[in-house]
Amino acid sequence: MIKINTEYIAKKIGESIDKISCEVEPSCKKAIKDALEKEDNATTKFALQVMNDNIELAIKEHRPVCQDTGMVVVFLEIGNNVILTGELLQKAIDEEVKKAYVSLRKSVLDPVSRKNTGTNTPAVVHTTFVEGDDIKVEVMLKGFGSENMSKVYMLNPAQGLEEAKRLIVESVRIAGSNPCPPVILGVGLGGTLEKATLMSKHALFRKIGSTNPDPVLDALEKELIEQINDLGIGAQGFGGKTSCLGLFIESFPTHISSLPVAINVLCHCSRADSFVIDGKKEGEVCRI
């Protein structure tokens, strides 16, 4: 077995937060540059130029790219040979989130009293178990201008995939300018209500321009991107050629009675990171 200390994992997450608050995910950065080059609408081009300059300035001067430094979402795929030692995982992560957010905006509050927690904690942490000795860590700072535009539908089988497709496109049309387009969409198809939403969030870690390993879903992604770009929303909702930078689908078997569809909207500044903690190198080999 391999022992890995939760405080070590949390420290790496803290470092990741510091980086991605200022550095937009590289495939997303490139997609904005491409959108700028393609655009002809003068007002929209102006907006894209400011967006592109902002992304570059944030990296160069290590400033948060957006003032909404989000809520921290972490996915951990923990190898089944790993034993976690040290503090409880959530507690260790929250401790590092608190430190990282001293210089970032603290946007997290109690939903009833609306009193700010003052530390941007707690982080939203999801864990799954996989084979192996390592831990794959995915970290996202999720802004809520876009999160608020996200949707989940429990369709019936008669409505089927056609209705799911219509609702995905429609959700972007309704969101319009609010989520800071061009948007990136994560879609969860199937499972249960919470499984669909979880997949829709996790899908947002895919790189823009990457291929879905399932050829049917890959074709569906390309079809939906085209339909969304045809809406003409454009950067900032000012009208234009690029309304969607990427669309990623994850699917899971579902019940005979239903077709859950979750749509997680992300703005044009993806602040996401993933890395692997190598159990054999970074952990401690032990016998149990």
Added chain:
Amino acid sequence: MQDIIRLNLPFDKEELKKLRVGDRVQLTGDMLVFRDAGHKRLYQSILDGKQAFEYKGETIYFMGPCPAREGEVLGSAGPTTSCRMDKYTPFMLDNGLLAQIGKGKRSQECIDAFVRNGCVYFAAIGGAGAIYSKCIEKAEVLYFEDLGTEAVRRIWVKDFPVVVAIDSQGNNIYNE
């Protein structure tokens, strides 16, 4: 399309009326900054008959900044989604507010109020927090300090880039 228009704050209402949807504008001068919680508390104070502060002749920027880092006046400072302030907007425009800066579409009630009062809604570029931070030369907290990032501030800006999203005739960039 014409070049970038430069305007000073506080606005001259006649200048505002000349602006047209899609105009690219750079602003220099001072404005108020607050968002959801600040609006809610101000509105409640008005309902209670004890208005917390005056906003006649002002421009409000919907924004909640990041903390300032070394060498910064204010941290990242891009706009937040304006429609969450739609509830308060017609009342405020009818009572002397001149302009708002935020991002995203507005309700028909808001558009009508911009037209009725000859006011303008500007869109700042959502997500461009680092760029806007650079445009801020001075900032101070005026009211509701306990709201943290949502406190009411005054900021002094230079060459602050915005786009006219709803002009005083009711033309709306989000419908174009």
